[in-house]
Amino acid sequence: MQQILFFFQKFKYFLFFLFLEFIVLSFTFNNLNFHKSKFVNSANSITGAVYTILANSSEYLELKKLNEQLSKENTRLKNLFAHNKLISTEDSIVIDTTKYYQKYTYTQAKIIKNSYSKPFNFLTINGGRNQGIDKEMAVVNSKGIIGITDQTQNLYTRVQSILNKNSRINARLKNSNYFGTLNWNGKDYRTVQLSDLPRQAPLKIGDTIETDGKSTIFPEGILIGTISKVNTGNTIDNKVDIKLFNDMSNLRYIYVIKNLHKEEIQSLENTFNE
Amino acid sequence: MNKNIRQSLFFLFLLFLQVLVLNNINFLGHINPYLYIAFIFLYPLKEKRFTFLFLSFILGLCVDFFSDSGGIHAFSTIFIAYIRLFFVKVYFRKITSDYSFFNLKSEAFGAVFNYVVTLTLIHHLIYFSFINFSLQNLSIVFSNTLYASVFTLILFFLGTYIFTKNK
Numbered sequence: 001m002q003q004i005l006f007f008f009q010k011f012k013y014f015l016f017f018l019f020l021e022f023i024v025l026s027f028t029f030n031n032l033n034f035h036k037s038k039f040v041n042s043a044n045s046i047t048g049a050v051y052t053i054l055a056n057s058s059e060y061l062e063l064k065k066l067n068e069q070l071s072k073e074n075t076r077l078k079n080l081f082a083h084n085k086l087i088s089t090e091d092s093i094v095i096d097t098t099k100y101y102q103k104y105t106y107t108q109a110k111i112i113k114n115s116y117s118k119p120f121n122f123l124t125i126n127g128g129r130n131q132g133i134d135k136e137m138a139v140v141n142s143k144g145i146i147g148i149t150d151q152t153q154n155l156y157t158r159v160q161s162i163l164n165k166n167s168r169i170n171a172r173l174k175n176s177n178y179f180g181t182l183n184w185n186g187k188d189y190r191t192v193q194l195s196d197l198p199r200q201a202p203l204k205i206g207d208t209i210e211t212d213g214k215s216t217i218f219p220e221g222i223l224i225g226t227i228s229k230v231n232t233g234n235t236i237d238n239k240v241d242i243k244l245f246n247d248m249s250n251l252r253y254i255y256v257i258k259n260l261h262k263e264e265i266q267s268l269e270n271t272f273n274e
Numbered sequence: 275m276n277k278n279i280r281q282s283l284f285f286l287f288l289l290f291l292q293v294l295v296l297n298n299i300n301f302l303g304h305i306n307p308y309l310y311i312a313f314i315f316l317y318p319l320k321e322k323r324f325t326f327l328f329l330s331f332i333l334g335l336c337v338d339f340f341s342d343s344g345g346i347h348a349f350s351t352i353f354i355a356y357i358r359l360f361f362v363k364v365y366f367r368k369i370t371s372d373y374s375f376f377n378l379k380s381e382a383f384g385a386v387f388n389y390v391v392t393l394t395l396i397h398h399l400i401y402f403s404f405i406n407f408s409l410q411n412l413s414i415v416f417s418n419t420l421y422a423s424v425f426t427l428i429l430f431f432l433g434t435y436i437f438t439k440n441k
Contacts, residue, residue: 016324020327024349030344040335042340042341117304
């Protein structure tokens with residue numbers, strides 16, 4: 001007994017040091033698992049409030065650019081709307097509104113903390129459970145995809161960026177429906193990688209990549225980027241480099257997309273697996 | 275008491291300087307200085323180290339909260355906080371009775387330089403290894419460590435130079 005007490009007395013600092021390091025390591029490992037980090041994230045009310053103040057003040061410097069972006073998006077949507085109207089006036093098409101089910105809802109939010117220089121990047125947005133945002137929802141803006149929501153608090157949400165080595169998103173070629181997995185190798189924030197494409201898929205530099213509707217998170221046809229490099233060698237995973245439409249270092253307003261059919265689809269998929 | 279208030283103000287100053295300014299510099303795309311470890315260099319030496327280890331834990335964890343890095347900042351900060359005493363003994367040849375008189379400003383510049391450079395390199399190496407979290411891209415880890423260390427050291431020595439001249 002005396003010996004044990006002596007041991008503790010002698011190594012008390014070292015034991016305290018090990019104890020603290022152990023706590024911190026458990027936080028680190030939890031953080032690398034998708035939506036498992038309960039405690040250490042920037043979506044809590046204190047860090048969220050600090051980042052909101054910072055975002056509100058730095059927003060003034062980019063108002064001009066944001067306005068331009070908004071006007072461009074409005075133009076695109078108005079064109080789309082006018083196009084749809086033209087089709088619906090043709091007499092042979094009957095639109096039965098009682099059979100129409102809405103599949104997605106959009107919520108507007110603002111990025112208050114952005115990061116793109118690390119291998120595991122997360123963003124923080126100023127909307128949370130009070131705005132109906134939950135985990136595993138799509139985050140996009142007018143130019144393309146940004147990420148998936150990860151941790152939700154009442155007022156703030158943490159988003160796993162596509163610039164995160166854990167990120168896996170289902171994507172396809174726009175001109176042919178071959179699909180693969182979108183991931184990131186952690187090097188350049190302007191390019192991501194699309195892997196597991198079938199070998200016979202026709203790949204050309206400049207082809208557009210968009211999201212596939214097969215996951216329950218992203219709606220079909222949200223833009224991602226263009227192919228910038230094709231591997232001609234016989235690699236196992238048939239990787240292509242994709243240049244993103246979005247400048248991930250310069251983001252502000254985003255939309256969070258909620259899939260209203262998600263639970264139903266997931267319950268179906270689960271029964272199929274059993 | 276006055277000393278404690280000054281220490282806590284210094285703590286908060288370094289924390290907010292780090293998370294609000296220095297984390298957003300992104301020099302050449304990705305290089306950021308991590309100046310908050312100046313707290314570890316400048317905290318007075320004491321025989322009882324529980325407060326110091328705990329404060330470095332809190333400081334690292336606060337930076338982690340803001341930068342979404344799990345516990346990586348805290349891990350590397352506690353590590354250099356623990357081994358600080360070893361390097362004080364090596365570079366300044368101090369024994370336990372000298373601790374209360376120890377002040378970084380009164381020491382020779384060469385020894386201070388070695389002490390700060392060693393701790394900074396160790397901190398940054400641990401930090402970038404954990405940030406990378408794989409055995410691939412090791413060259414990126416080393417180059418990031420080097421660039422960020424140079425950045426941090428320039429800021430640290432510039433800061434100490436400016437603040438000592440004012441007195």
